[in-house]
Amino acid sequence: MIRNLNIILMVTSIIALATVYGLKFSIEHTANEKIALIAMIDTQESDLSLLRADWAALNQPGHIEPIVKRHQEALGLGPVKQKQFGSFTDLAMRPAAPDNQGLNALFESLDAGVDPIDAILQGLN
Amino acid sequence: MAAMTDELLPTIALDGTRKARVNLTQARIRWVILALLMGFCVVGARLIQLGMVVQDSTIEGQARDVITATRPPILDRNGLEMAVDIRVPSLYAEPRRIIDVDEAVQKLATVLPDIDQRWLRDRLSGDKGFVWIQRELSPSVEDKIMRLGIPGIDFITESKRFYPGMREASHILGSVNIDNQGIAGIEKHIDNEDVAMLQDIGLARGNDLAPVELSIDMRVQHVMYEEMQDAMVRYKAIAAASVMIDIYTGEVIGLTSLPDFDPNDPKSALVKDSFNRITAGIYELGSTFKTVTLAAALDSGKVKLTDQFDARFGVKFGRFTITDFHGKNRILSVPEIYKYSSNVGTIHVMQALGKENFRAFLTKIGFDTRVPFELPEMRNPTVAKTFSDVGAATASFGHGLSISPLHMAVAMAAFTNGGNYIAPTLYKRTREEAEKSYVRVIQPQTSEWVRYLMRLNALEGSGSQMNKEALGYRVGGKTGTAEKVVDGRYSSNKNFNVFASAFPLDNPRYAMVVVVDEPQIENPQSGDTAGWNAGMMTGRIVQRVAPMLGIAPDFSPALDTNLVPSFLR
Numbered sequence: 089m090i091r092n093l094n095i096i097l098m099v100t101s102i103i104a105l106a107t108v109y110g111l112k113f114s115i116e117h118t119a120n121e122k123i124a125l126i127a128m129i130d131t132q133e134s135d136l137s138l139l140r141a142d143w144a145a146l147n148q149p150g151h152i153e154p155i156v157k158r159h160q161e162a163l164g165l166g167p168v169k170q171k172q173f174g175s176f177t178d179l180a181m182r183p184a185a186p187d188n189q190g191l192n193a194l195f196e197s198l199d200a201g202v203d204p205i206d207a208i209l210q211g212l213n
Numbered sequence: 214m215a216a217m218t219d220e221l222l223p224t225i226a227l228d229g230t231r232k233a234r235v236n237l238t239q240a241r242i243r244w245v246i247l248a249l250l251m252g253f254c255v256v257g258a259r260l261i262q263l264g265m266v267v268q269d270s271t272i273e274g275q276a277r278d279v280i281t282a283t284r285p286p287i288l289d290r291n292g293l294e295m296a297v298d299i300r301v302p303s304l305y306a307e308p309r310r311i312i313d314v315d316e317a318v319q320k321l322a323t324v325l326p327d328i329d330q331r332w333l334r335d336r337l338s339g340d341k342g343f344v345w346i347q348r349e350l351s352p353s354v355e356d357k358i359m360r361l362g363i364p365g366i367d368f369i370t371e372s373k374r375f376y377p378g379m380r381e382a383s384h385i386l387g388s389v390n391i392d393n394q395g396i397a398g399i400e401k402h403i404d405n406e407d408v409a410m411l412q413d414i415g416l417a418r419g420n421d422l423a424p425v426e427l428s429i430d431m432r433v434q435h436v437m438y439e440e441m442q443d444a445m446v447r448y449k450a451i452a453a454a455s456v457m458i459d460i461y462t463g464e465v466i467g468l469t470s471l472p473d474f475d476p477n478d479p480k481s482a483l484v485k486d487s488f489n490r491i492t493a494g495i496y497e498l499g500s501t502f503k504t505v506t507l508a509a510a511l512d513s514g515k516v517k518l519t520d521q522f523d524a525r526f527g528v529k530f531g532r533f534t535i536t537d538f539h540g541k542n543r544i545l546s547v548p549e550i551y552k553y554s555s556n557v558g559t560i561h562v563m564q565a566l567g568k569e570n571f572r573a574f575l576t577k578i579g580f581d582t583r584v585p586f587e588l589p590e591m592r593n594p595t596v597a598k599t600f601s602d603v604g605a606a607t608a609s610f611g612h613g614l615s616i617s618p619l620h621m622a623v624a625m626a627a628f629t630n631g632g633n634y635i636a637p638t639l640y641k642r643t644r645e646e647a648e649k650s651y652v653r654v655i656q657p658q659t660s661e662w663v664r665y666l667m668r669l670n671a672l673e674g675s676g677s678q679m680n681k682e683a684l685g686y687r688v689g690g691k692t693g694t695a696e697k698v699v700d701g702r703y704s705s706n707k708n709f710n711v712f713a714s715a716f717p718l719d720n721p722r723y724a725m726v727v728v729v730d731e732p733q734i735e736n737p738q739s740g741d742t743a744g745w746n747a748g749m750m751t752g753r754i755v756q757r758v759a760p761m762l763g764i765a766p767d768f769s770p771a772l773d774t775n776l777v778p779s780f781l782r
Binding site for chain 2: 130133137141144145147148150153167171175
């Protein structure tokens with residue numbers, strides 16, 4: 089009786105021992121993983137902060153201006169001039185009704201091979 | 214035990230060996246108990262000893278997390294970053310854990326060739342818990358040092374401030390020291406305001422600090438900065454500065470001052486003359502002051518726009534006679550006094566107002582004290598407590614009293630926004646919020662008259678050079694050419710030039726003050742008075758920034774005639 093009990097107790101304690109050791113190692117493993125993850129987050133955060141700083145630096149007007157100057161000639165860039173602004177009041181109003189007579193005359197002359205607009209454009213040149 | 218001996222008494226001789234064995238067993242048990250107790254004592258003592266160890270978590274006297282604390286990013290009004298934190302590794306050592314100092318020094322010297330080996334050896338010897346070796350290194354250096362595998366050497370990630378705009382907003386932002394504490398500019402103000410407090414109570418760690426939004430528009434700031442740089446070259450000036458504020462909210466849209474410094478390299482701030490001329494420089498602002506004098510006089514009702522003043526002769530004060538620079542030598546109306554910048558006329562206007570009233574008006578628009586503003590770099594203006602007759606006369610055209618350009622910008626804002634004084638700010642503010650702190654300094658009617666005068670000066674007076682640069686944007690303003698005091702006398706060839714303006718005057722939105730110190734003539738055809746330099750700088754700035762600020766050019770003459778008071782048309 090006592091012998092059996094002892095055997096059971098011994099087996100239980102060996103199993104318990106093994107479990108506790110297993111637990112210990114798994115916890116250590118998890119802790120290491122955690123440290124590795126923290127380190128990774130840390131490096132990624134610092135990478136991110138660098139990228140963000142880069143982005144901010146590239147977006148500065150002071151950074152863009154020299155690029156604009158460099159390509160000014162090739163792209164025909166220049167500061168906006170006052171006369172380049174327009175307003176809605178500058179636009180001609182839409183005629184109240186389509187000018188049927190005028191349109192007919194235009195189409196007829198186009199059919200006949202005469203382009204009045206082209207003549208005006210030629211005159212401009 | 215007693216019972217046991219009693220029981221065994223009759224068989225003393227027979228049971229002697231057994232008794233001896235029992236005694237022996239009891240003795241052994243006692244020894245074992247003693248041994249166990251001692252064992253427990255040792256374990257307990259060790260536990261107590263471990264409990265007594267104080268972990269030194271400070272870094273050379275500072276808490277570790279103060280060093281690694283971050284600062285909030287600073288954004289401009291459109292959300293563009295003006296200051297961000299980058300995380301960089303810093304190298305430190307724990308000298309008590311270093312086994313071979315010489316080996317460690319030699320290995321480190323291979324990666325950090327600039328380091329002084331003797332200094333490093335001293336630093337690594339001893340049994341300190343923490344010493345810095347080098348702070349704010351690059352990730353690649355960190356990698357190399359990690360590969361050396363020296364025990365007792367490690368890295369800590371610190372936050373380093375980075376200003377992507379480089380020098381452009383240096384005087385606004387200021388800078389931080391190596392421990393990430395603000396030492397100048399808005400950075401210092403942020404620290405005084407809340408970050409320090411938050412850090413004290415243990416908050417403000419990590420990256421979740423709400424960004425600080427400034428009122429600055431980096432696009433405008435860039436244009437102003439570029440024009441100031443241009444002016445330094447074009448006019449060979451020793452300094453140039455400008456400030457633009459929103460007249461209704463008091464928000465500062467742009468503020469530049471040259472010479473400046475690189476906030477990414479705080480040492481450069483120590484260079485002489487790189488102070489903020491807008492807030493920390495006080496100057497005699499010359500004729501721009503006539504706007505103030507006329508506004509005061511017109512607002513009092515003692516002088517009307519239609520009044521005429523005799524500017525034929527200089528004004529005599531004892532030995533001194535004050536005359537005009539380009540004297541018209543005739544009787545001038547009030548708009549003409551402003552247009553021709555007549556000193557004599559302005560003195561008469563001031564005298565009609567009364568020098569006490571004039572002095573009281575200067576107090577009213579805040580020329581007695583520093584401008585209430587966030588930047589710590591401020592200087593007190595020097596305005597005499599009471600004016601003598603001659604003192605009041607010179608003050609009426611801006612001599613004998615010194616104020617900062619920011620004072621003038623704030624006054625310009627008050628004169629054009631309908632007459633309300635609003636303290637400037639570097640933080641975003643809505644018009645509703647600003648209106649709560651409005652203080653009326655002149656009547657709306659006077660404000661309209663001042664707008665008319667300013668526009669008139671741009672069309673016909675000393676601001677015409679400026680107006681040519683910014684046609685269509687309805688800018689108006691007053692020039693000021695102050696002779697600098699050299700060795701106690703006014704010098705005739707060293708000027709301090711100012712242009713105080715507002716635009717678009719038909720519906721004003723922004724006030725601007727541009728100053729340039731000791732400008733030279735650009736070419737033989739130009740002059741060295743303010744209209745030729747500070748004025749043209751203003752024009753060029755407006756021409757570039759007005760479209761960014763949503764102001765379209767308008768050439769209709771009705772806008773200008775509408776500014777003219779009905780009784781003058």
